[in-house]
Amino acid sequence: MGIYLDYAATAGMSAAALAAYCAAAGVSGIPCGAPDRVIGNPSSLHAPGRRARQIVEDSRETIAECLGANPSEVVFTNGGTEANNLAIKGAFLAAKDKNTILVSAIEHHSVLEPAAWLAQYCSANLKQIPVDKHGIVDLAALKKEANNDVALISVMLANNEIGTIEPIGEIVVLAREKQIPVHTDAIAALGQIPINFGELGVDMLSVAGHKVGGPAATGALLVRRKMRLEPLIHGGGQERGLRAGTQDVPAIAAFAAALAEATTELAAKTAKIAKLRDELVASILANIPSATLEGPPIKSGQRLPGNALFTFAGAHADDLLLLLDLAEIAASTGAACTAGVTQASHVLLACGVSEQAAHGALRFTLGPNTTQAEIAHLCAVLPGIVAQARKATLAR
Amino acid sequence: MAAALAVEAGHEVTGVHMALLRNRQIFREGSRGCCSIEDSLDARRVADKLGIPFYVWDLSEEFADLVVADFLAEYSKGRTPNPCIRCNEHVKFEILATRAQALGFDAVATGHYARLIPGNNGVVELHRSNNLPKDQSYVLAAAGPERLHHCYFPLGDFYTKAEVREQAAKRGLAVSNKPDSYDICFIPDGDTRGFLRERLGAKKGPILDVSGVQVGEHDGAYAYTVGQRKGLALGRPAADGLPRYVVSTDPSRNIVVVGGREHLVVTSIKGSDPVWYLDKPPGPHSQDSAGVAVTVQVRAHGREVSARMFATADGAVQFDLVGDMLAGIAAGQSIVAYQGTRVVAQATVGQSG
Known part of the structure; x- marks a missing residue:
């Protein structure tokens, strides 16, 4: 029996998403090749085109409603990474007279890398704003850097590794004084906490479908109408000219269905997940010596409900993962994994965790299907696995 | 596979x-x-x-x-x-x-x-x-x-x-x-001498013949290997017109000595740090004058020659070649002894002569 505790990596397609996908792809008993049922190109004006556009626009409205946005603010992209790239590069390139980008030190690579690329190829002045030991961005430092040269501030709504929920409302207030656009990467937060684009007051917000049961390579950037943005992909002018290319109709339908399901009764779902997560944290801290929960405390209200990331002093993450894998438990280091060689997480290092401790990081992320029995099983086997990994460290 | x-x-x-x-x-x-x-x-x-x-x-x-x-x-x-x-x-x-x-x-x-x-x-x-x-x-x-x-x-x-x-x-x-690889993985361009020079530094010194006469110049004795023939850049051919090989190097004095093939021939090899695959390693030369009959190999994919294997009093191992001789053996190489297909011993080449 396999146990999946890596929902933050991807949640897997939900039944609702799969059904919506099949319906829009014409595979649920309706061959899309039948002339009167063809799902056309959403840009075509004829009936098959209109059928396709109907699905895309229904989906756009659903997604907008789930996220407190106006449908015209939803720009579909091929995934979260593309949404972040469009936000960072598009906003910088459009702000011709401003040269500074402010990002938090714990942003995802899909924010940090496009920003670093702009610094290298477009002479952007990139500044990383430090965070405290729980990963909360230093607002005083951000305020100090927020001058008239800033083209964009990008701070994530919640961190994907340690689950820290950032004070975006306060960031928006200080940015408004200087009329600086704010982008927030809400990919990790999606389906974990309520997201209301209008109330948050940010100018751009990224989401990805596969974190809530939609297909991978679906995503959207929510963009205020007044936001000046250069497109990265040029062509037929789809998505208000911000993202050219024929939309993937079934995938978009599935994304919308998944998000609608994930955000229905969100509070009840996340309360259940948080309860299991709290049990897991309590058990690990009680039963495994020198285990540390990194990131914000679980009762602080500053942490995503499904996230728990630990460091186990003296154990290496790759040994822990291998042993968990052999025990059929899927977890993660939470950190970037380039060609399989685990690196110390830039997020943990930014929080002041030592490089040595960061190498023993293990992230469990719970999802709507996580059961009490699964958590109990993990709690039963993990002490032995950590002990064996520590023994393996001594053998190095 | x-x-x-x-x-x-x-x-x-x-x-x-x-x-x-x-x-x-x-x-x-x-x-x-x-x-x-x-x-x-x-x-x-x-x-x-x-x-x-x-x-x-x-x-x-x-x-x-x-x-x-x-x-x-x-x-x-x-x-x-x-x-x-x-x-x-x-x-x-x-x-x-x-x-x-x-x-x-x-x-x-x-x-x-x-x-x-x-x-x-x-x-x-x-x-x-x-x-x-x-x-x-x-x-x-x-x-x-x-x-x-x-x-x-x-x-x-x-x-x-x-x-x-x-x-x-x-x-x-x-x-x-996939092609077989015989190269050194950390020297991807195959230029071992360039790799060494970059890290150990160039140091000019003389190339001598066996009688001590300088016949050329090198930029670091460490980059030369006994038995090496190519890359010596000797201006003049030898008096006898035959190819010359590196016959010894002395990095402490930064000297490379070259000579004819006859100077490379080896009849006895002493190996240090022996690894035994035998239940009972052979005795020293004096007690066990016949030694153990083995074949030895000194290079990957190199040929095998017959030898008598002895332990030496200082814990090393000695191979006296019988029949075919070997040429151009450098200290530091690995020598492996076989009986039929079975490995019986391995050691690191020290002196040979």
């Missing part, structure tokens, strides 16, 4: 790729070595097809300390090390194996061409592969029976390359067309 056979034999297998090099450029371009990123992706694809877990272990620090640093130190002492042997001995069958055992694995299986047979008294026997042209017992011998006891070479029983390819193709494994 080795992993496929291990899985089919009913073992619980986990694939591990050793990441040995930090340099991204080598990762991307260096398909020569056994540790490039391309190879790790190929290996992962195979593991996925076999349905086994696959992990990359970062052993680059250990590799830099134990193999690359040793390689430079040995060359700077005028010796000619074999880094692949060193890697097998200290990284693959030591660090990797120890870590695997600590994680609960029983054995390390690799795709080496050699055979392991349970011997008497629990000492494992290392034999040449049935596929003699591919045999790798020479580079494995230094690992010693204690380390090899926990190893498993599923490919060693195959007789031909065609057979291996056929078996791989049958399983849909597409790696069967």
Whole structure:
């Protein structure tokens, strides 16, 4: 029996998403090749085109409603990474007279890398704003850097590794004084906490479908109408000219269905997940010596409900993962994994965790299907696995 | 392929790729070595097809300390090390194996061409592969029976390359067309002398003939290997018109000596740090005047010659060649002694004469 505790990596397609996908792809008993049922190109004006556009626009409205946005603010992209790239590069390139980008030190690579690329190829002045030991961005430092040269501030709504929920409302207030656009990467937060684009007051917000049961390579950037943005992909002018290319109709339908399901009764779902997560944290801290929960405390209200990331002093993450894998438990280091060689997480290092401790990081992320029995099983086997990994460290 | 056979034999297998090099450029371009990123992706694809877990272990620090640093130190002492042997001995069958055992694995299986047979008294026997042209017992011998006891070479029983390819193709494994690698993985352009000069620095010195007359100049004695003929850049030909070879180097005085082929001929080789695969190592010369009849090999894929093997009083081993002689043996090389297909001893060449 396999146990999946890596929902933050991807949640897997939900039944609702799969059904919506099949319906829009014409595979649920309706061959899309039948002339009167063809799902056309959403840009075509004829009936098959209109059928396709109907699905895309229904989906756009659903997604907008789930996220407190106006449908015209939803720009579909091929995934979260593309949404972040469009936000960072598009906003910088459009702000011709401003040269500074402010990002938090714990942003995802899909924010940090496009920003670093702009610094290298477009002479952007990139500044990383430090965070405290729980990963909360230093607002005083951000305020100090927020001058008239800033083209964009990008701070994530919640961190994907340690689950820290950032004070975006306060960031928006200080940015408004200087009329600086704010982008927030809400990919990790999606389906974990309520997201209301209008109330948050940010100018751009990224989401990805596969974190809530939609297909991978679906995503959207929510963009205020007044936001000046250069497109990265040029062509037929789809998505208000911000993202050219024929939309993937079934995938978009599935994304919308998944998000609608994930955000229905969100509070009840996340309360259940948080309860299991709290049990897991309590058990690990009680039963495994020198285990540390990194990131914000679980009762602080500053942490995503499904996230728990630990460091186990003296154990290496790759040994822990291998042993968990052999025990059929899927977890993660939470950190970037380039060609399989685990690196110390830039997020943990930014929080002041030592490089040595960061190498023993293990992230469990719970999802709507996580059961009490699964958590109990993990709690039963993990002490032995950590002990064996520590023994393996001594053998190095 | 080795992993496929291990899985089919009913073992619980986990694939591990050793990441040995930090340099991204080598990762991307260096398909020569056994540790490039391309190879790790190929290996992962195979593991996925076999349905086994696959992990990359970062052993680059250990590799830099134990193999690359040793390689430079040995060359700077005028010796000619074999880094692949060193890697097998200290990284693959030591660090990797120890870590695997600590994680609960029983054995390390690799795709080496050699055979392991349970011997008497629990000492494992290392034999040449049935596929003699591919045999790798020479580079494995230094690992010693204690380390090899926990190893498993599923490919060693195959007789031909065609057979291996056929078996791989049958399983849909597409790696069967990869070229064999004989290069040093951390010197991707193959320029060993350039690699050494860059790290040890150029140091001009004389090239002398055997009578002590200067016949040329070199830029670092460490970069020359006994038996080497190419790259000497001697302006004038020898008086007898015959090719000249490096017959000795002395890095402490930064001298390279060249001479005719006759100066390279070796009839006796002394080896240090012997590794025994025999229940009972032979006695010293005086007590056991006949020695043990063996054949010896001093290079990977080199020819075998007959010898008598003796232990020496100082704990080393001596090989007196009988019949065919060997030429151009450098200190630091590995010498492996066989009886038939079985490895009986290994040592590091010290003096020869």
